[in-house]
Amino acid sequence: MNQGLILPFLKKHSPAYGIAVISVGMAKAIQVQIPNIIGNFINTFRTGITVPEIETYALELAAVSLGYVVLFGLGQYTVGKYARIFEGDLRRRLFSHWETLETHYFEQHTVGDLLSHVLNDVPAVRQAMAGGVSQILQAVFLLIATLFMTITKVNLELTLISLVPLVLIPIVVVRLGPKIKQQSRLVQESLSQMSDMAEESLQSIRLIKSTANEAVEMNRFSAKTDLIYERSMRQVRLNTMFQALIPLLTGISFAIALVFGGYLTLHRTITLGAFVAFTVYLSMLVRPLMQFGNVINIFQNSSASLARIHTLLQAAPSISDPEDPAPVPEHAAIRIRNLSFTYPRATTAVLHNITLTIEPGTTLGVVGRTGSGKSTLCGILLREIDPPPGTVFIGDTDIRDLHRQELREHISYVPQDGFLFSTTIGNNIAFPLDPEQAGLDTITSAASQAQILGAIRTMPQEFSTVVGERGINLSGGQRQRVAIARALIKSHANVLIFDDSLSAVDTLTENAILETLGELRRQGRTMILVSHRLSSLRHADRIVVLDQGRVVEYGTPSELLGKPGLYANLYAIQSEGGPSIG
């Protein structure tokens, strides 16, 4: 177990845990009085009992159980509650840690993997803190208390002999518990395999019907259901075996108690009451012994989880800000000098020897095929990716000497996929601002600049319309325009980067947005437009054409059109998108 996460928490909440330990301990000490009271009660019959005595015993039983239940409930609740608080803290730590990690980390780990830490590992640790701690407290106290009672009030030999089969219980739990758990995971897995398959199949139903492929799909599906059957039955076999073994061991132990205890009673070594109490004590021992097994399983399971979480929290950001950051130069050119870049663990470079200057207030168009390095270039300018030292400058300051937050204050960005959060359109547009800055006027004007205002006005709830998960309720073009509005609302940014963000809007809208951009250029803002639709780049001052990470062409649009090359080729192909007439 990794104690670095847990111990400080336990220390911080030691009074609460102290109360929990004391109440569970007292509860168990009280609980073990019950069989003893019953035993004494039965013994009193043999010596002659009175009605008030019977009533006293019954009341005593009632009082003892009330005390036990209240104390035990209190202890149990306290442990469970603090485990949940621990769990919440752990999730907050994970989230805020993730916020410090850069894009590269998220490209290396799938969202599903990271999420599984929140969904599986954190609850596993919670389980150890709640179920594990609470069970071990109960088991230890109850076992001690019960053994104390049986040895002092009943008989040592009887206790030892009857206990022999019972000590096998924790072993059974430790052996079979993980197997059962693993099997139930396999069952869940086969269920989700079936549902994935069915989902895929339903989505392709047109294809299946039009290729008369129903029978093939049917067979695939029934193979999945067969797998579920097999795995479920295996789980049932393990489960029933487990459910039979524990009572079997208990039964053997009970039979021994019956014979040997009876023998002792016959010989007056123990009283009849002690004999009866002993049978009750035996049944009370089963649970703590099972709990010992459970606790071992839980701790094993959660220490793996805890280790994973620990690793996760150890992952250091690979980009760090300088201790003494330089101020970001105002209205300075972006200079790239001999920039080559290879991703960690990759063999080939994505960018080769790029040299490029973007003067303040100018617009640069970036053209190139998929994989030519356009997005890497954007990532470097945003410093999501660290360029080698001495390659990228704002004015004369190396981008690596700047604090990322200050750098990003100067840049606004529209991502390729038009990513939106599943909140309202208004909140999405106002995302870069603090809530108090984000007045409706500001939002409206950004929306209007991005040519999305008209569409928003037609929506029933206007800016309060919820965009759905990843903006699913909007069309691709609308998503891109909301993302553009989000970038434009950051009016203090001198540099705007558009990473292929006009691909899904129609020609008319594109023209209108380009007009907005023209206005921004007149305000002296620097713009970098990445696109493979050349029409979006017609107002660019300069165009750079990238191919396999190299600058292959550079110049004004008309210069590039004049000489044979990739740009001219692309131009020819794109103007041939429709048939030429005449």
Place this chain on the structure above:
Amino acid sequence: MANQTNRPGPDQRKTMRDLFVYARPYKRLFVGIIGLVIIYNLTQVSQPYLVKVAIDRYLLVHHPVLRPLVEIGVAYLGITLIGLGANLVQTRLIASAGQQIVRQIRVDLFKHIESLSMQYFERHDSGRLLTNVSSDTTRISQFFTQFLLSVIRDGLTIVLVLGAMLALNWKLGLLSALVIPPIVLISVGFRPRLRKSYNATRSRLSRMIGFVAENLTGMRITQVFHQEQKQFDAFSELNHGYQNASVTEYRWDVLFNRSFDLLGNLAVAFVAWLGGLAVLHHGLQIGVLYAFISYIQQFFAPINSLTQNWNTLQSSMISAERVSNVLGTRPSLEDPVNPVIPDPGDPGGVEFDHVSFAYDQNPVLQDISLSIRPGEFVGIVGETGAGKSTLISLLSRFYDVSQGSITIDGIDIRELRQADLHRLVAVVQQEVNLYSGTVADNIRLFRSEVSMDQIVTAARTTGADSFIQQLPHAYNTWLTPRGSNLSTGQRQLLAFARTVILDPRVLVLDEATANLDAVSEIAVQKGLMEVAKHRTTIVIAHRLSTIRAANCIYVMDQGRIVEQGDHATLMALGGTYFNLVKKSAIDVAQQLA
């Protein structure tokens, strides 16, 4: 939804009948299971009884004989073994029957859904159908594996324990039965609270998880706009909400379990008091008192389990109702009773004869007549909504024509079995569906009879082979439906390879609209020409360049064919086609100007 089905109404009774149809083959098995449950319960009841016998007959008398005690010990062990054995066999049997039943329901359901007409899929959310197949069937299986088992086992336990108590001493037995109502009351009373707090926790958990998932995906946006604090605050709020709900849920859980505990111990005190008095005044045997103290505690677990499983019944019934609704839907298109079997040598001529079609009483196609000779290449053009895709759906018989007829080689398609029709006509859709599976599986659509050679040949023919070879594991590369491992152009080529394997007489291509880069566009065009060879080919064209060479181009407008002829003829005509061509040319020219 829970409200309307709280009480079994006539619908539920029908649903119940539908469920039991699936259980019928296991009728005998269920009888056997009940037998085993009875055996198990009898052994459970006899254990305290044996102790009682030991106490009253051998321990309270003063014969120092050990033998009968040993016999009782052995009997106790024997009974335990028999009981455990019966319980083990019984649990496995019922689980096996339940699992087989649910497997059958799943297979039938899936088969049935696949047989439904396209119209059904357009009108029903596929997510909903998926829920039917996966979670609804799982809940139905719980009816057999949990609810039935609980009713039989727990019901019998209560009856037998009560019976044993009454048999030992009917007065004390009746008085002890007084604890049953409070047990039921606590169990039933807590249930809604427990469920409510459980549901609250679940829904807050899923909101919190949804938020994390989304923020992990969009982390760079948060970072680029430097909004880490804002997002962290929003997360903390959701996280806190979930934490509180979870603590509340746990509190109810503890309260419930401890109340049950308390009641159990109070019941013992109660029996000790009543029994003690009975021993004192009516000469009740002490062993009987012991047995009563044991028995009274055996009421708790079964009653709790029964109330818990009442909820299982509720949710199983709702699920069963949904499933039986789907199973009860008849496909709106059925195969003819005496189908015409097409001759595989037929050439593939397609004829639309005065076809009209209305969807929900809205006319979509009106009086369409077209005749395509075997092996011809024809194009269909028109604005969005002109009815092009509907035409194709009618040819695939996803819907039936409202008037007129469609024939292939002179056979009305309504006289063919749908499977035969779909072997004759293959459609390559705009959106190419991929399966989770290897490239090879995606090409052969999992048909085991298609050999690897055939796959490679088909891929070579259509030009898909070259990009497949560049994938990390070539034909064994794993594809996923949503994964962006393949570009639009590559998906099209893959679909062409599929078509070559299917080898239809008539090929219909709904051309993809998405931007293809220049290289892909040329490759797709080449692939198309290869697939079209020796087949009747109908292309719904979005890029007019694709069909410039067509034998005939049909121009559609508002559900009618307004012009037809080859490219030159139509251009000369100066009508709709001419305008379409001009418009798209202007668009492009404008964009680049």
